[in-house]
Amino acid sequence: MGLLSAAFFSATFVVNRAISLDGGHWYWTASLRFFFTVLFLSLGFIFFRGFDYFKDILKEYFQNFKFWTIAGTIGFGFFYSFLCYAADFSPGWVVATTWQMTILASLFVLAMFGKKLAKKVWFFTFIIFLGVSLVNFSHIDTNNLEALFLGFFPVLVAAFSYPIGNQMVWEQKKKREEKNQDTKIFKNAFIKVYLLTLGSFPLWIILFFITNPGMPSSGQYINVAFVSLLSGVIATSIFLYARSHANSTSKIILVDAAQAGEVFFALFAEVLFLGAVFPNTTGWIGLFLTLGGLYFLTKSK
Numbered sequence: 473m474g475l476l477s478a479a480f481f482s483a484t485f486v487v488n489r490a491i492s493l494d495g496g497h498w499y500w501t502a503s504l505r506f507f508f509t510v511l512f513l514s515l516g517f518i519f520f521r522g523f524d525y526f527k528d529i530l531k532e533y534f535q536n537f538k539f540w541t542i543a544g545t546i547g548f549g550f551f552y553s554f555l556c557y558a559a560d561f562s563p564g565w566v567v568a569t570t571w572q573m574t575i576l577a578s579l580f581v582l583a584m585f586g587k588k589l590a591k592k593v594w595f596f597t598f599i600i601f602l603g604v605s606l607v608n609f610s611h612i613d614t615n616n617l618e619a620l621f622l623g624f625f626p627v628l629v630a631a632f633s634y635p636i637g638n639q640m641v642w643e644q645k646k647k648r649e650e651k652n653q654d655t656k657i658f659k660n661a662f663i664k665v666y667l668l669t670l671g672s673f674p675l676w677i678i679l680f681f682i683t684n685p686g687m688p689s690s691g692q693y694i695n696v697a698f699v700s701l702l703s704g705v706i707a708t709s710i711f712l713y714a715r716s717h718a719n720s721t722s723k724i725i726l727v728d729a730a731q732a733g734e735v736f737f738a739l740f741a742e743v744l745f746l747g748a749v750f751p752n753t754t755g756w757i758g759l760f761l762t763l764g765g766l767y768f769l770t771k772s773k
Contacts (some may be wrong), residue, residue, distance in 0.1 A: 473714035474730025480707030482737030484555070485564035486573075487699045489750075490746055491692055491760065492559045498686035502556040506548065506669045508700035513666045532657050533670050539644060544671020547637010552672075553679065554626035554633070557720055562623030565751070568738035569607040570624060572762050574631035575769065576601055578728045581635040585643060587721045598747040599765030606758025610751055626769065635728065635729075637668065638715060642724075661713040732766040737760060 491501050517526040533540055558567050576597045645658035657663050661746055688696075711727070718724040739759075741752060751759065 473710055474727045475733045477707045477710035477714065478688045478731045478733035479737055480702045480710070481731065482568065482741060483702040483707075483713065484699055485568040485734065485738040486741045486745065487558070488556055488559040489564035489742065491695050493746070494691065496689060496691075496692040496695075497683070497685040498553075498556040498560055499679060499683045499685040500692055501559070501699075502553045503679070504688065504693065504696040505525055505552065505700045505704050506672055506676065508697045509704035510666065511671050512663060512701060512705050513669075515565040517666075524651070529657075529663055529666060532663075533667050539640075540667045540671035541674060542671070543637050543640040543644075544668040544673075546684040547640065548668050549672035549675035550633035551630045551637065553675070557625040558623050558630075560622070561610055563626075564615050564742045564746075565735065565739035566607060566623065567772045569762060570604055570627040570629060571737065571761065572600055572766065573604055574634055574731065575725075575729055576630040578635040578639075580630070580724065581639050582721060582724065585639055591723065593725065594771060596769040597763045600762050600769070601763030603763075603765060605753070606761060607755050610755035610758060611751075614691070616647045641712075643717070654718045657718065661711075661716065662705075664712050664716075665708050669704070676718070702704075727768050729766045731747050732763055737761065 476637070488501055492498070514526065517529060554569065555693065557568075560569070577594065579597055583589060641664060645655055648655045648658070657667070691704050711731075714727045715724060715728075736759075739751075750756075
């Protein structure tokens with residue numbers, strides 16, 4: 473399930489890069505995805521489950537407004553705004569590879585929430601970090617170090633934001649179970665995506681006035697709607713579904729690590745559709761170190 477979600481997630485990196493090359497502003501690439509996600513899911517809830525079911529979801533959001541706003545701002549807002557910003561400075565496959573830093577970030581986040589991790593898990597994660605570093609080194613332009621900085625560090629922030637938001641939801645589910653409260657909301661991946669998306673909206677309003685992005689083109693509307701359906705609805709729901717069925721720390725790591733498939737999906741799609749060139753020798757070494765580290769990480773218990 474994790475690999476399947478990675479295939480759909482890879483559309484994000486390729487289409488976002490295409491939008492950037494066409495001059496589309498990163499703010500609209502980020503915010504419109506969540507607008508379309510809310511639209512698609514709202515229609516889906518009403519059409520398939522009825523309006524009363526939809527009202528129950530909204531009731532959960534407003535009753536726990538603070539939690540969903542904080543988790544949504546961090547897990548969806550910070551995550552995707554920084555990812556779209558980085559697309560202005562790096563090819564999609566580089567962003568996708570750097571995004572694998574989320575595996576390392578997940579370990580720190582799990583440790584922060586009190587989870588214990590084996591030493592070999594940290595070792596394989598260091599191999600992933602080394603691979604990601606080599607990929608970015610292969611893409612380095614000594615005449616434009618600012619672009620390297622702006623293409624790497626925003627993705628690093630996004631890599632930490634996403635697991636923090638997801639783990640907050642996981643911990644909230646455990647807390648309600650311990651209090652014998654109703655947790656059916658947390659058993660539906662589409663509802664979790666919807667609530668986190670709603671929670672990110674205050675951030676998009678603030679960023680609109682900060683960035684003053686102008687108006688998006690008609691092509692950007694279409695491209696973002698496409699990404700929203702494939703990545704925002706399908707990929708994220710599959711990912712959260714898989715993560716919700718992880719009943720141990722090692723299984724959570726396994727689901728997170730499966731996102732490595734995004735690297736190759738994004739690379740070959742970008743070469744095929746955007747005319748990107750394949751990575752050089754250093755880039756290939758970094759790619760295989762990243763994927764090798766992820767493979768052995770999934771074998772760790």
